[in-house]
Amino acid sequence: MSDLPSYTHTPENDSTPEGPGHAYDNSGSSATLPSGSLTLVATPIGNLGDMSVRAIETLKAADVILCEDTRVTAKLLKAYNVSTPTQILHDHNEEDRIPGLLIRLASGARMALVSDAGTPLVSDPGFRLARAALAQDMVVGAVPGANAATLALTLSGLPPHPYLFSGFAAPRSSARRTQFGVLRAAEQAGLSATLIWYEAPHRLLDMIEDLIVVFGPERQGAVARELTKRFEEVRRGTLRELQEHFLHTAPRGEITILVGPADESENNGEEDLDARLRKALQTHSVKDAATLVAGAVNLPRRVVYARALELGSEGADKD
Structure with a gap:
């Protein structure tokens, strides 16, 4: 018999994850990955002890682990006795590798994707592959974890x-x-x-x-x-x-x-960008208003000009 507390769903249990009534999944840490799935797995950002049990089990259950640098990932896998083969996927080869990876997913491969550290896709490779897999209605999941x-x-x-x-x-x-x-x-x-x-x-x-x-x-x-x-x-x-x-x-x-x-x-009063622009647009062209206001608010002229165009079009729509 499990030592975990029992849980029965009732309407009273429904709430946000952080609020009262939040319930944890009692199904355990072992990972059974669906056939033809891509799982994004977060890894530690520095402290090796931050690797989750479910992340380890997911990497063990995968057929292949896609990673930025096999040398970096090899250290993590060795620490947790994971023997799953690895393949490189980084910014420079991701686009070229997507068609072949999608074919493998379609044939039933279970793939895990990790970055050198932290949560994949967050300033790391993997977004283009994940988006391509989602576009073909493939299963894309994730194991959360550390993020700097x-x-x-x-x-x-x-x-x-x-x-x-x-x-x-x-x-x-x-x-x-x-x-x-x-x-x-x-x-x-x-x-x-x-x-x-x-x-x-x-x-x-x-x-x-x-x-x-x-x-x-x-x-x-x-x-x-x-x-x-x-x-x-x-x-x-x-x-x-x-x-x-x-x-x-x-x-x-x-x-x-x-x-x-x-x-x-x-951001109040005369320092408000929109207020300055609206005032300047009453007597100046969009170009001249942007030049005038850019110097006053210490912003790049192209940024102020883009906003002036938006405000100018808003005024035209109201006429």
Whole structure:
């Protein structure tokens, strides 16, 4: 007889997963994968002990494990005595491999997909394959687990929701500032969210400088590095304070950077992008209004111009 508590479904048991009445599945940790299925399996982001029992059983039950780097995945499989064969699937070969993998799935293969660390598809390969499999009505499942972005969010001290995860920012400063400008424009149009990116240590200071230019030195932020590992660190403070710290302490390891939402005062009154544009559009063309406002709000002209076009079309629709 199972030691697990019994559970009988009643309407009173229905609730959100986090709320009262949430019930766990008692079916055990063993994995029976459907024929012709693709399962996305999360792996640890640093601490080997974060590998779930169900993830291990799923990898053992698969016919093949698709991975970014067989050398990295081999260490994980060895630690948990998984002998399933592996094949490489990364950004550079994913598109070419999809047709053959779909044929194998159609013939009944049970595939698992992992990234080097964390949850597959989140700034990692696999999205194109998963989308192609879903388009052909194949079974696509997942085993949840570690994710650096959400872990950093919970440790940051910044508002946990809503949040916006953008993966890696552009490697060049001009492109980064344009990306950040789009988000700042969205804030001035009403967006209020904690912003999250991954970044390489050698680009961290350059990225913080670009964040300061667009969002201001006093915006609250956090930098999390080496999460779940021995030298885990979460540094919190204003963007200027974070910059000062890493000017004197070289950043190392895998990094997640977060920027908190704007204070209400940053987006109110004359500082509101839409308000400025609507006022300028009353007496200027879309092009001239965008040029005028872009300089005042410190946003890329192309970003302001795009928003001016939207507001201009809204006004035309009302006429």
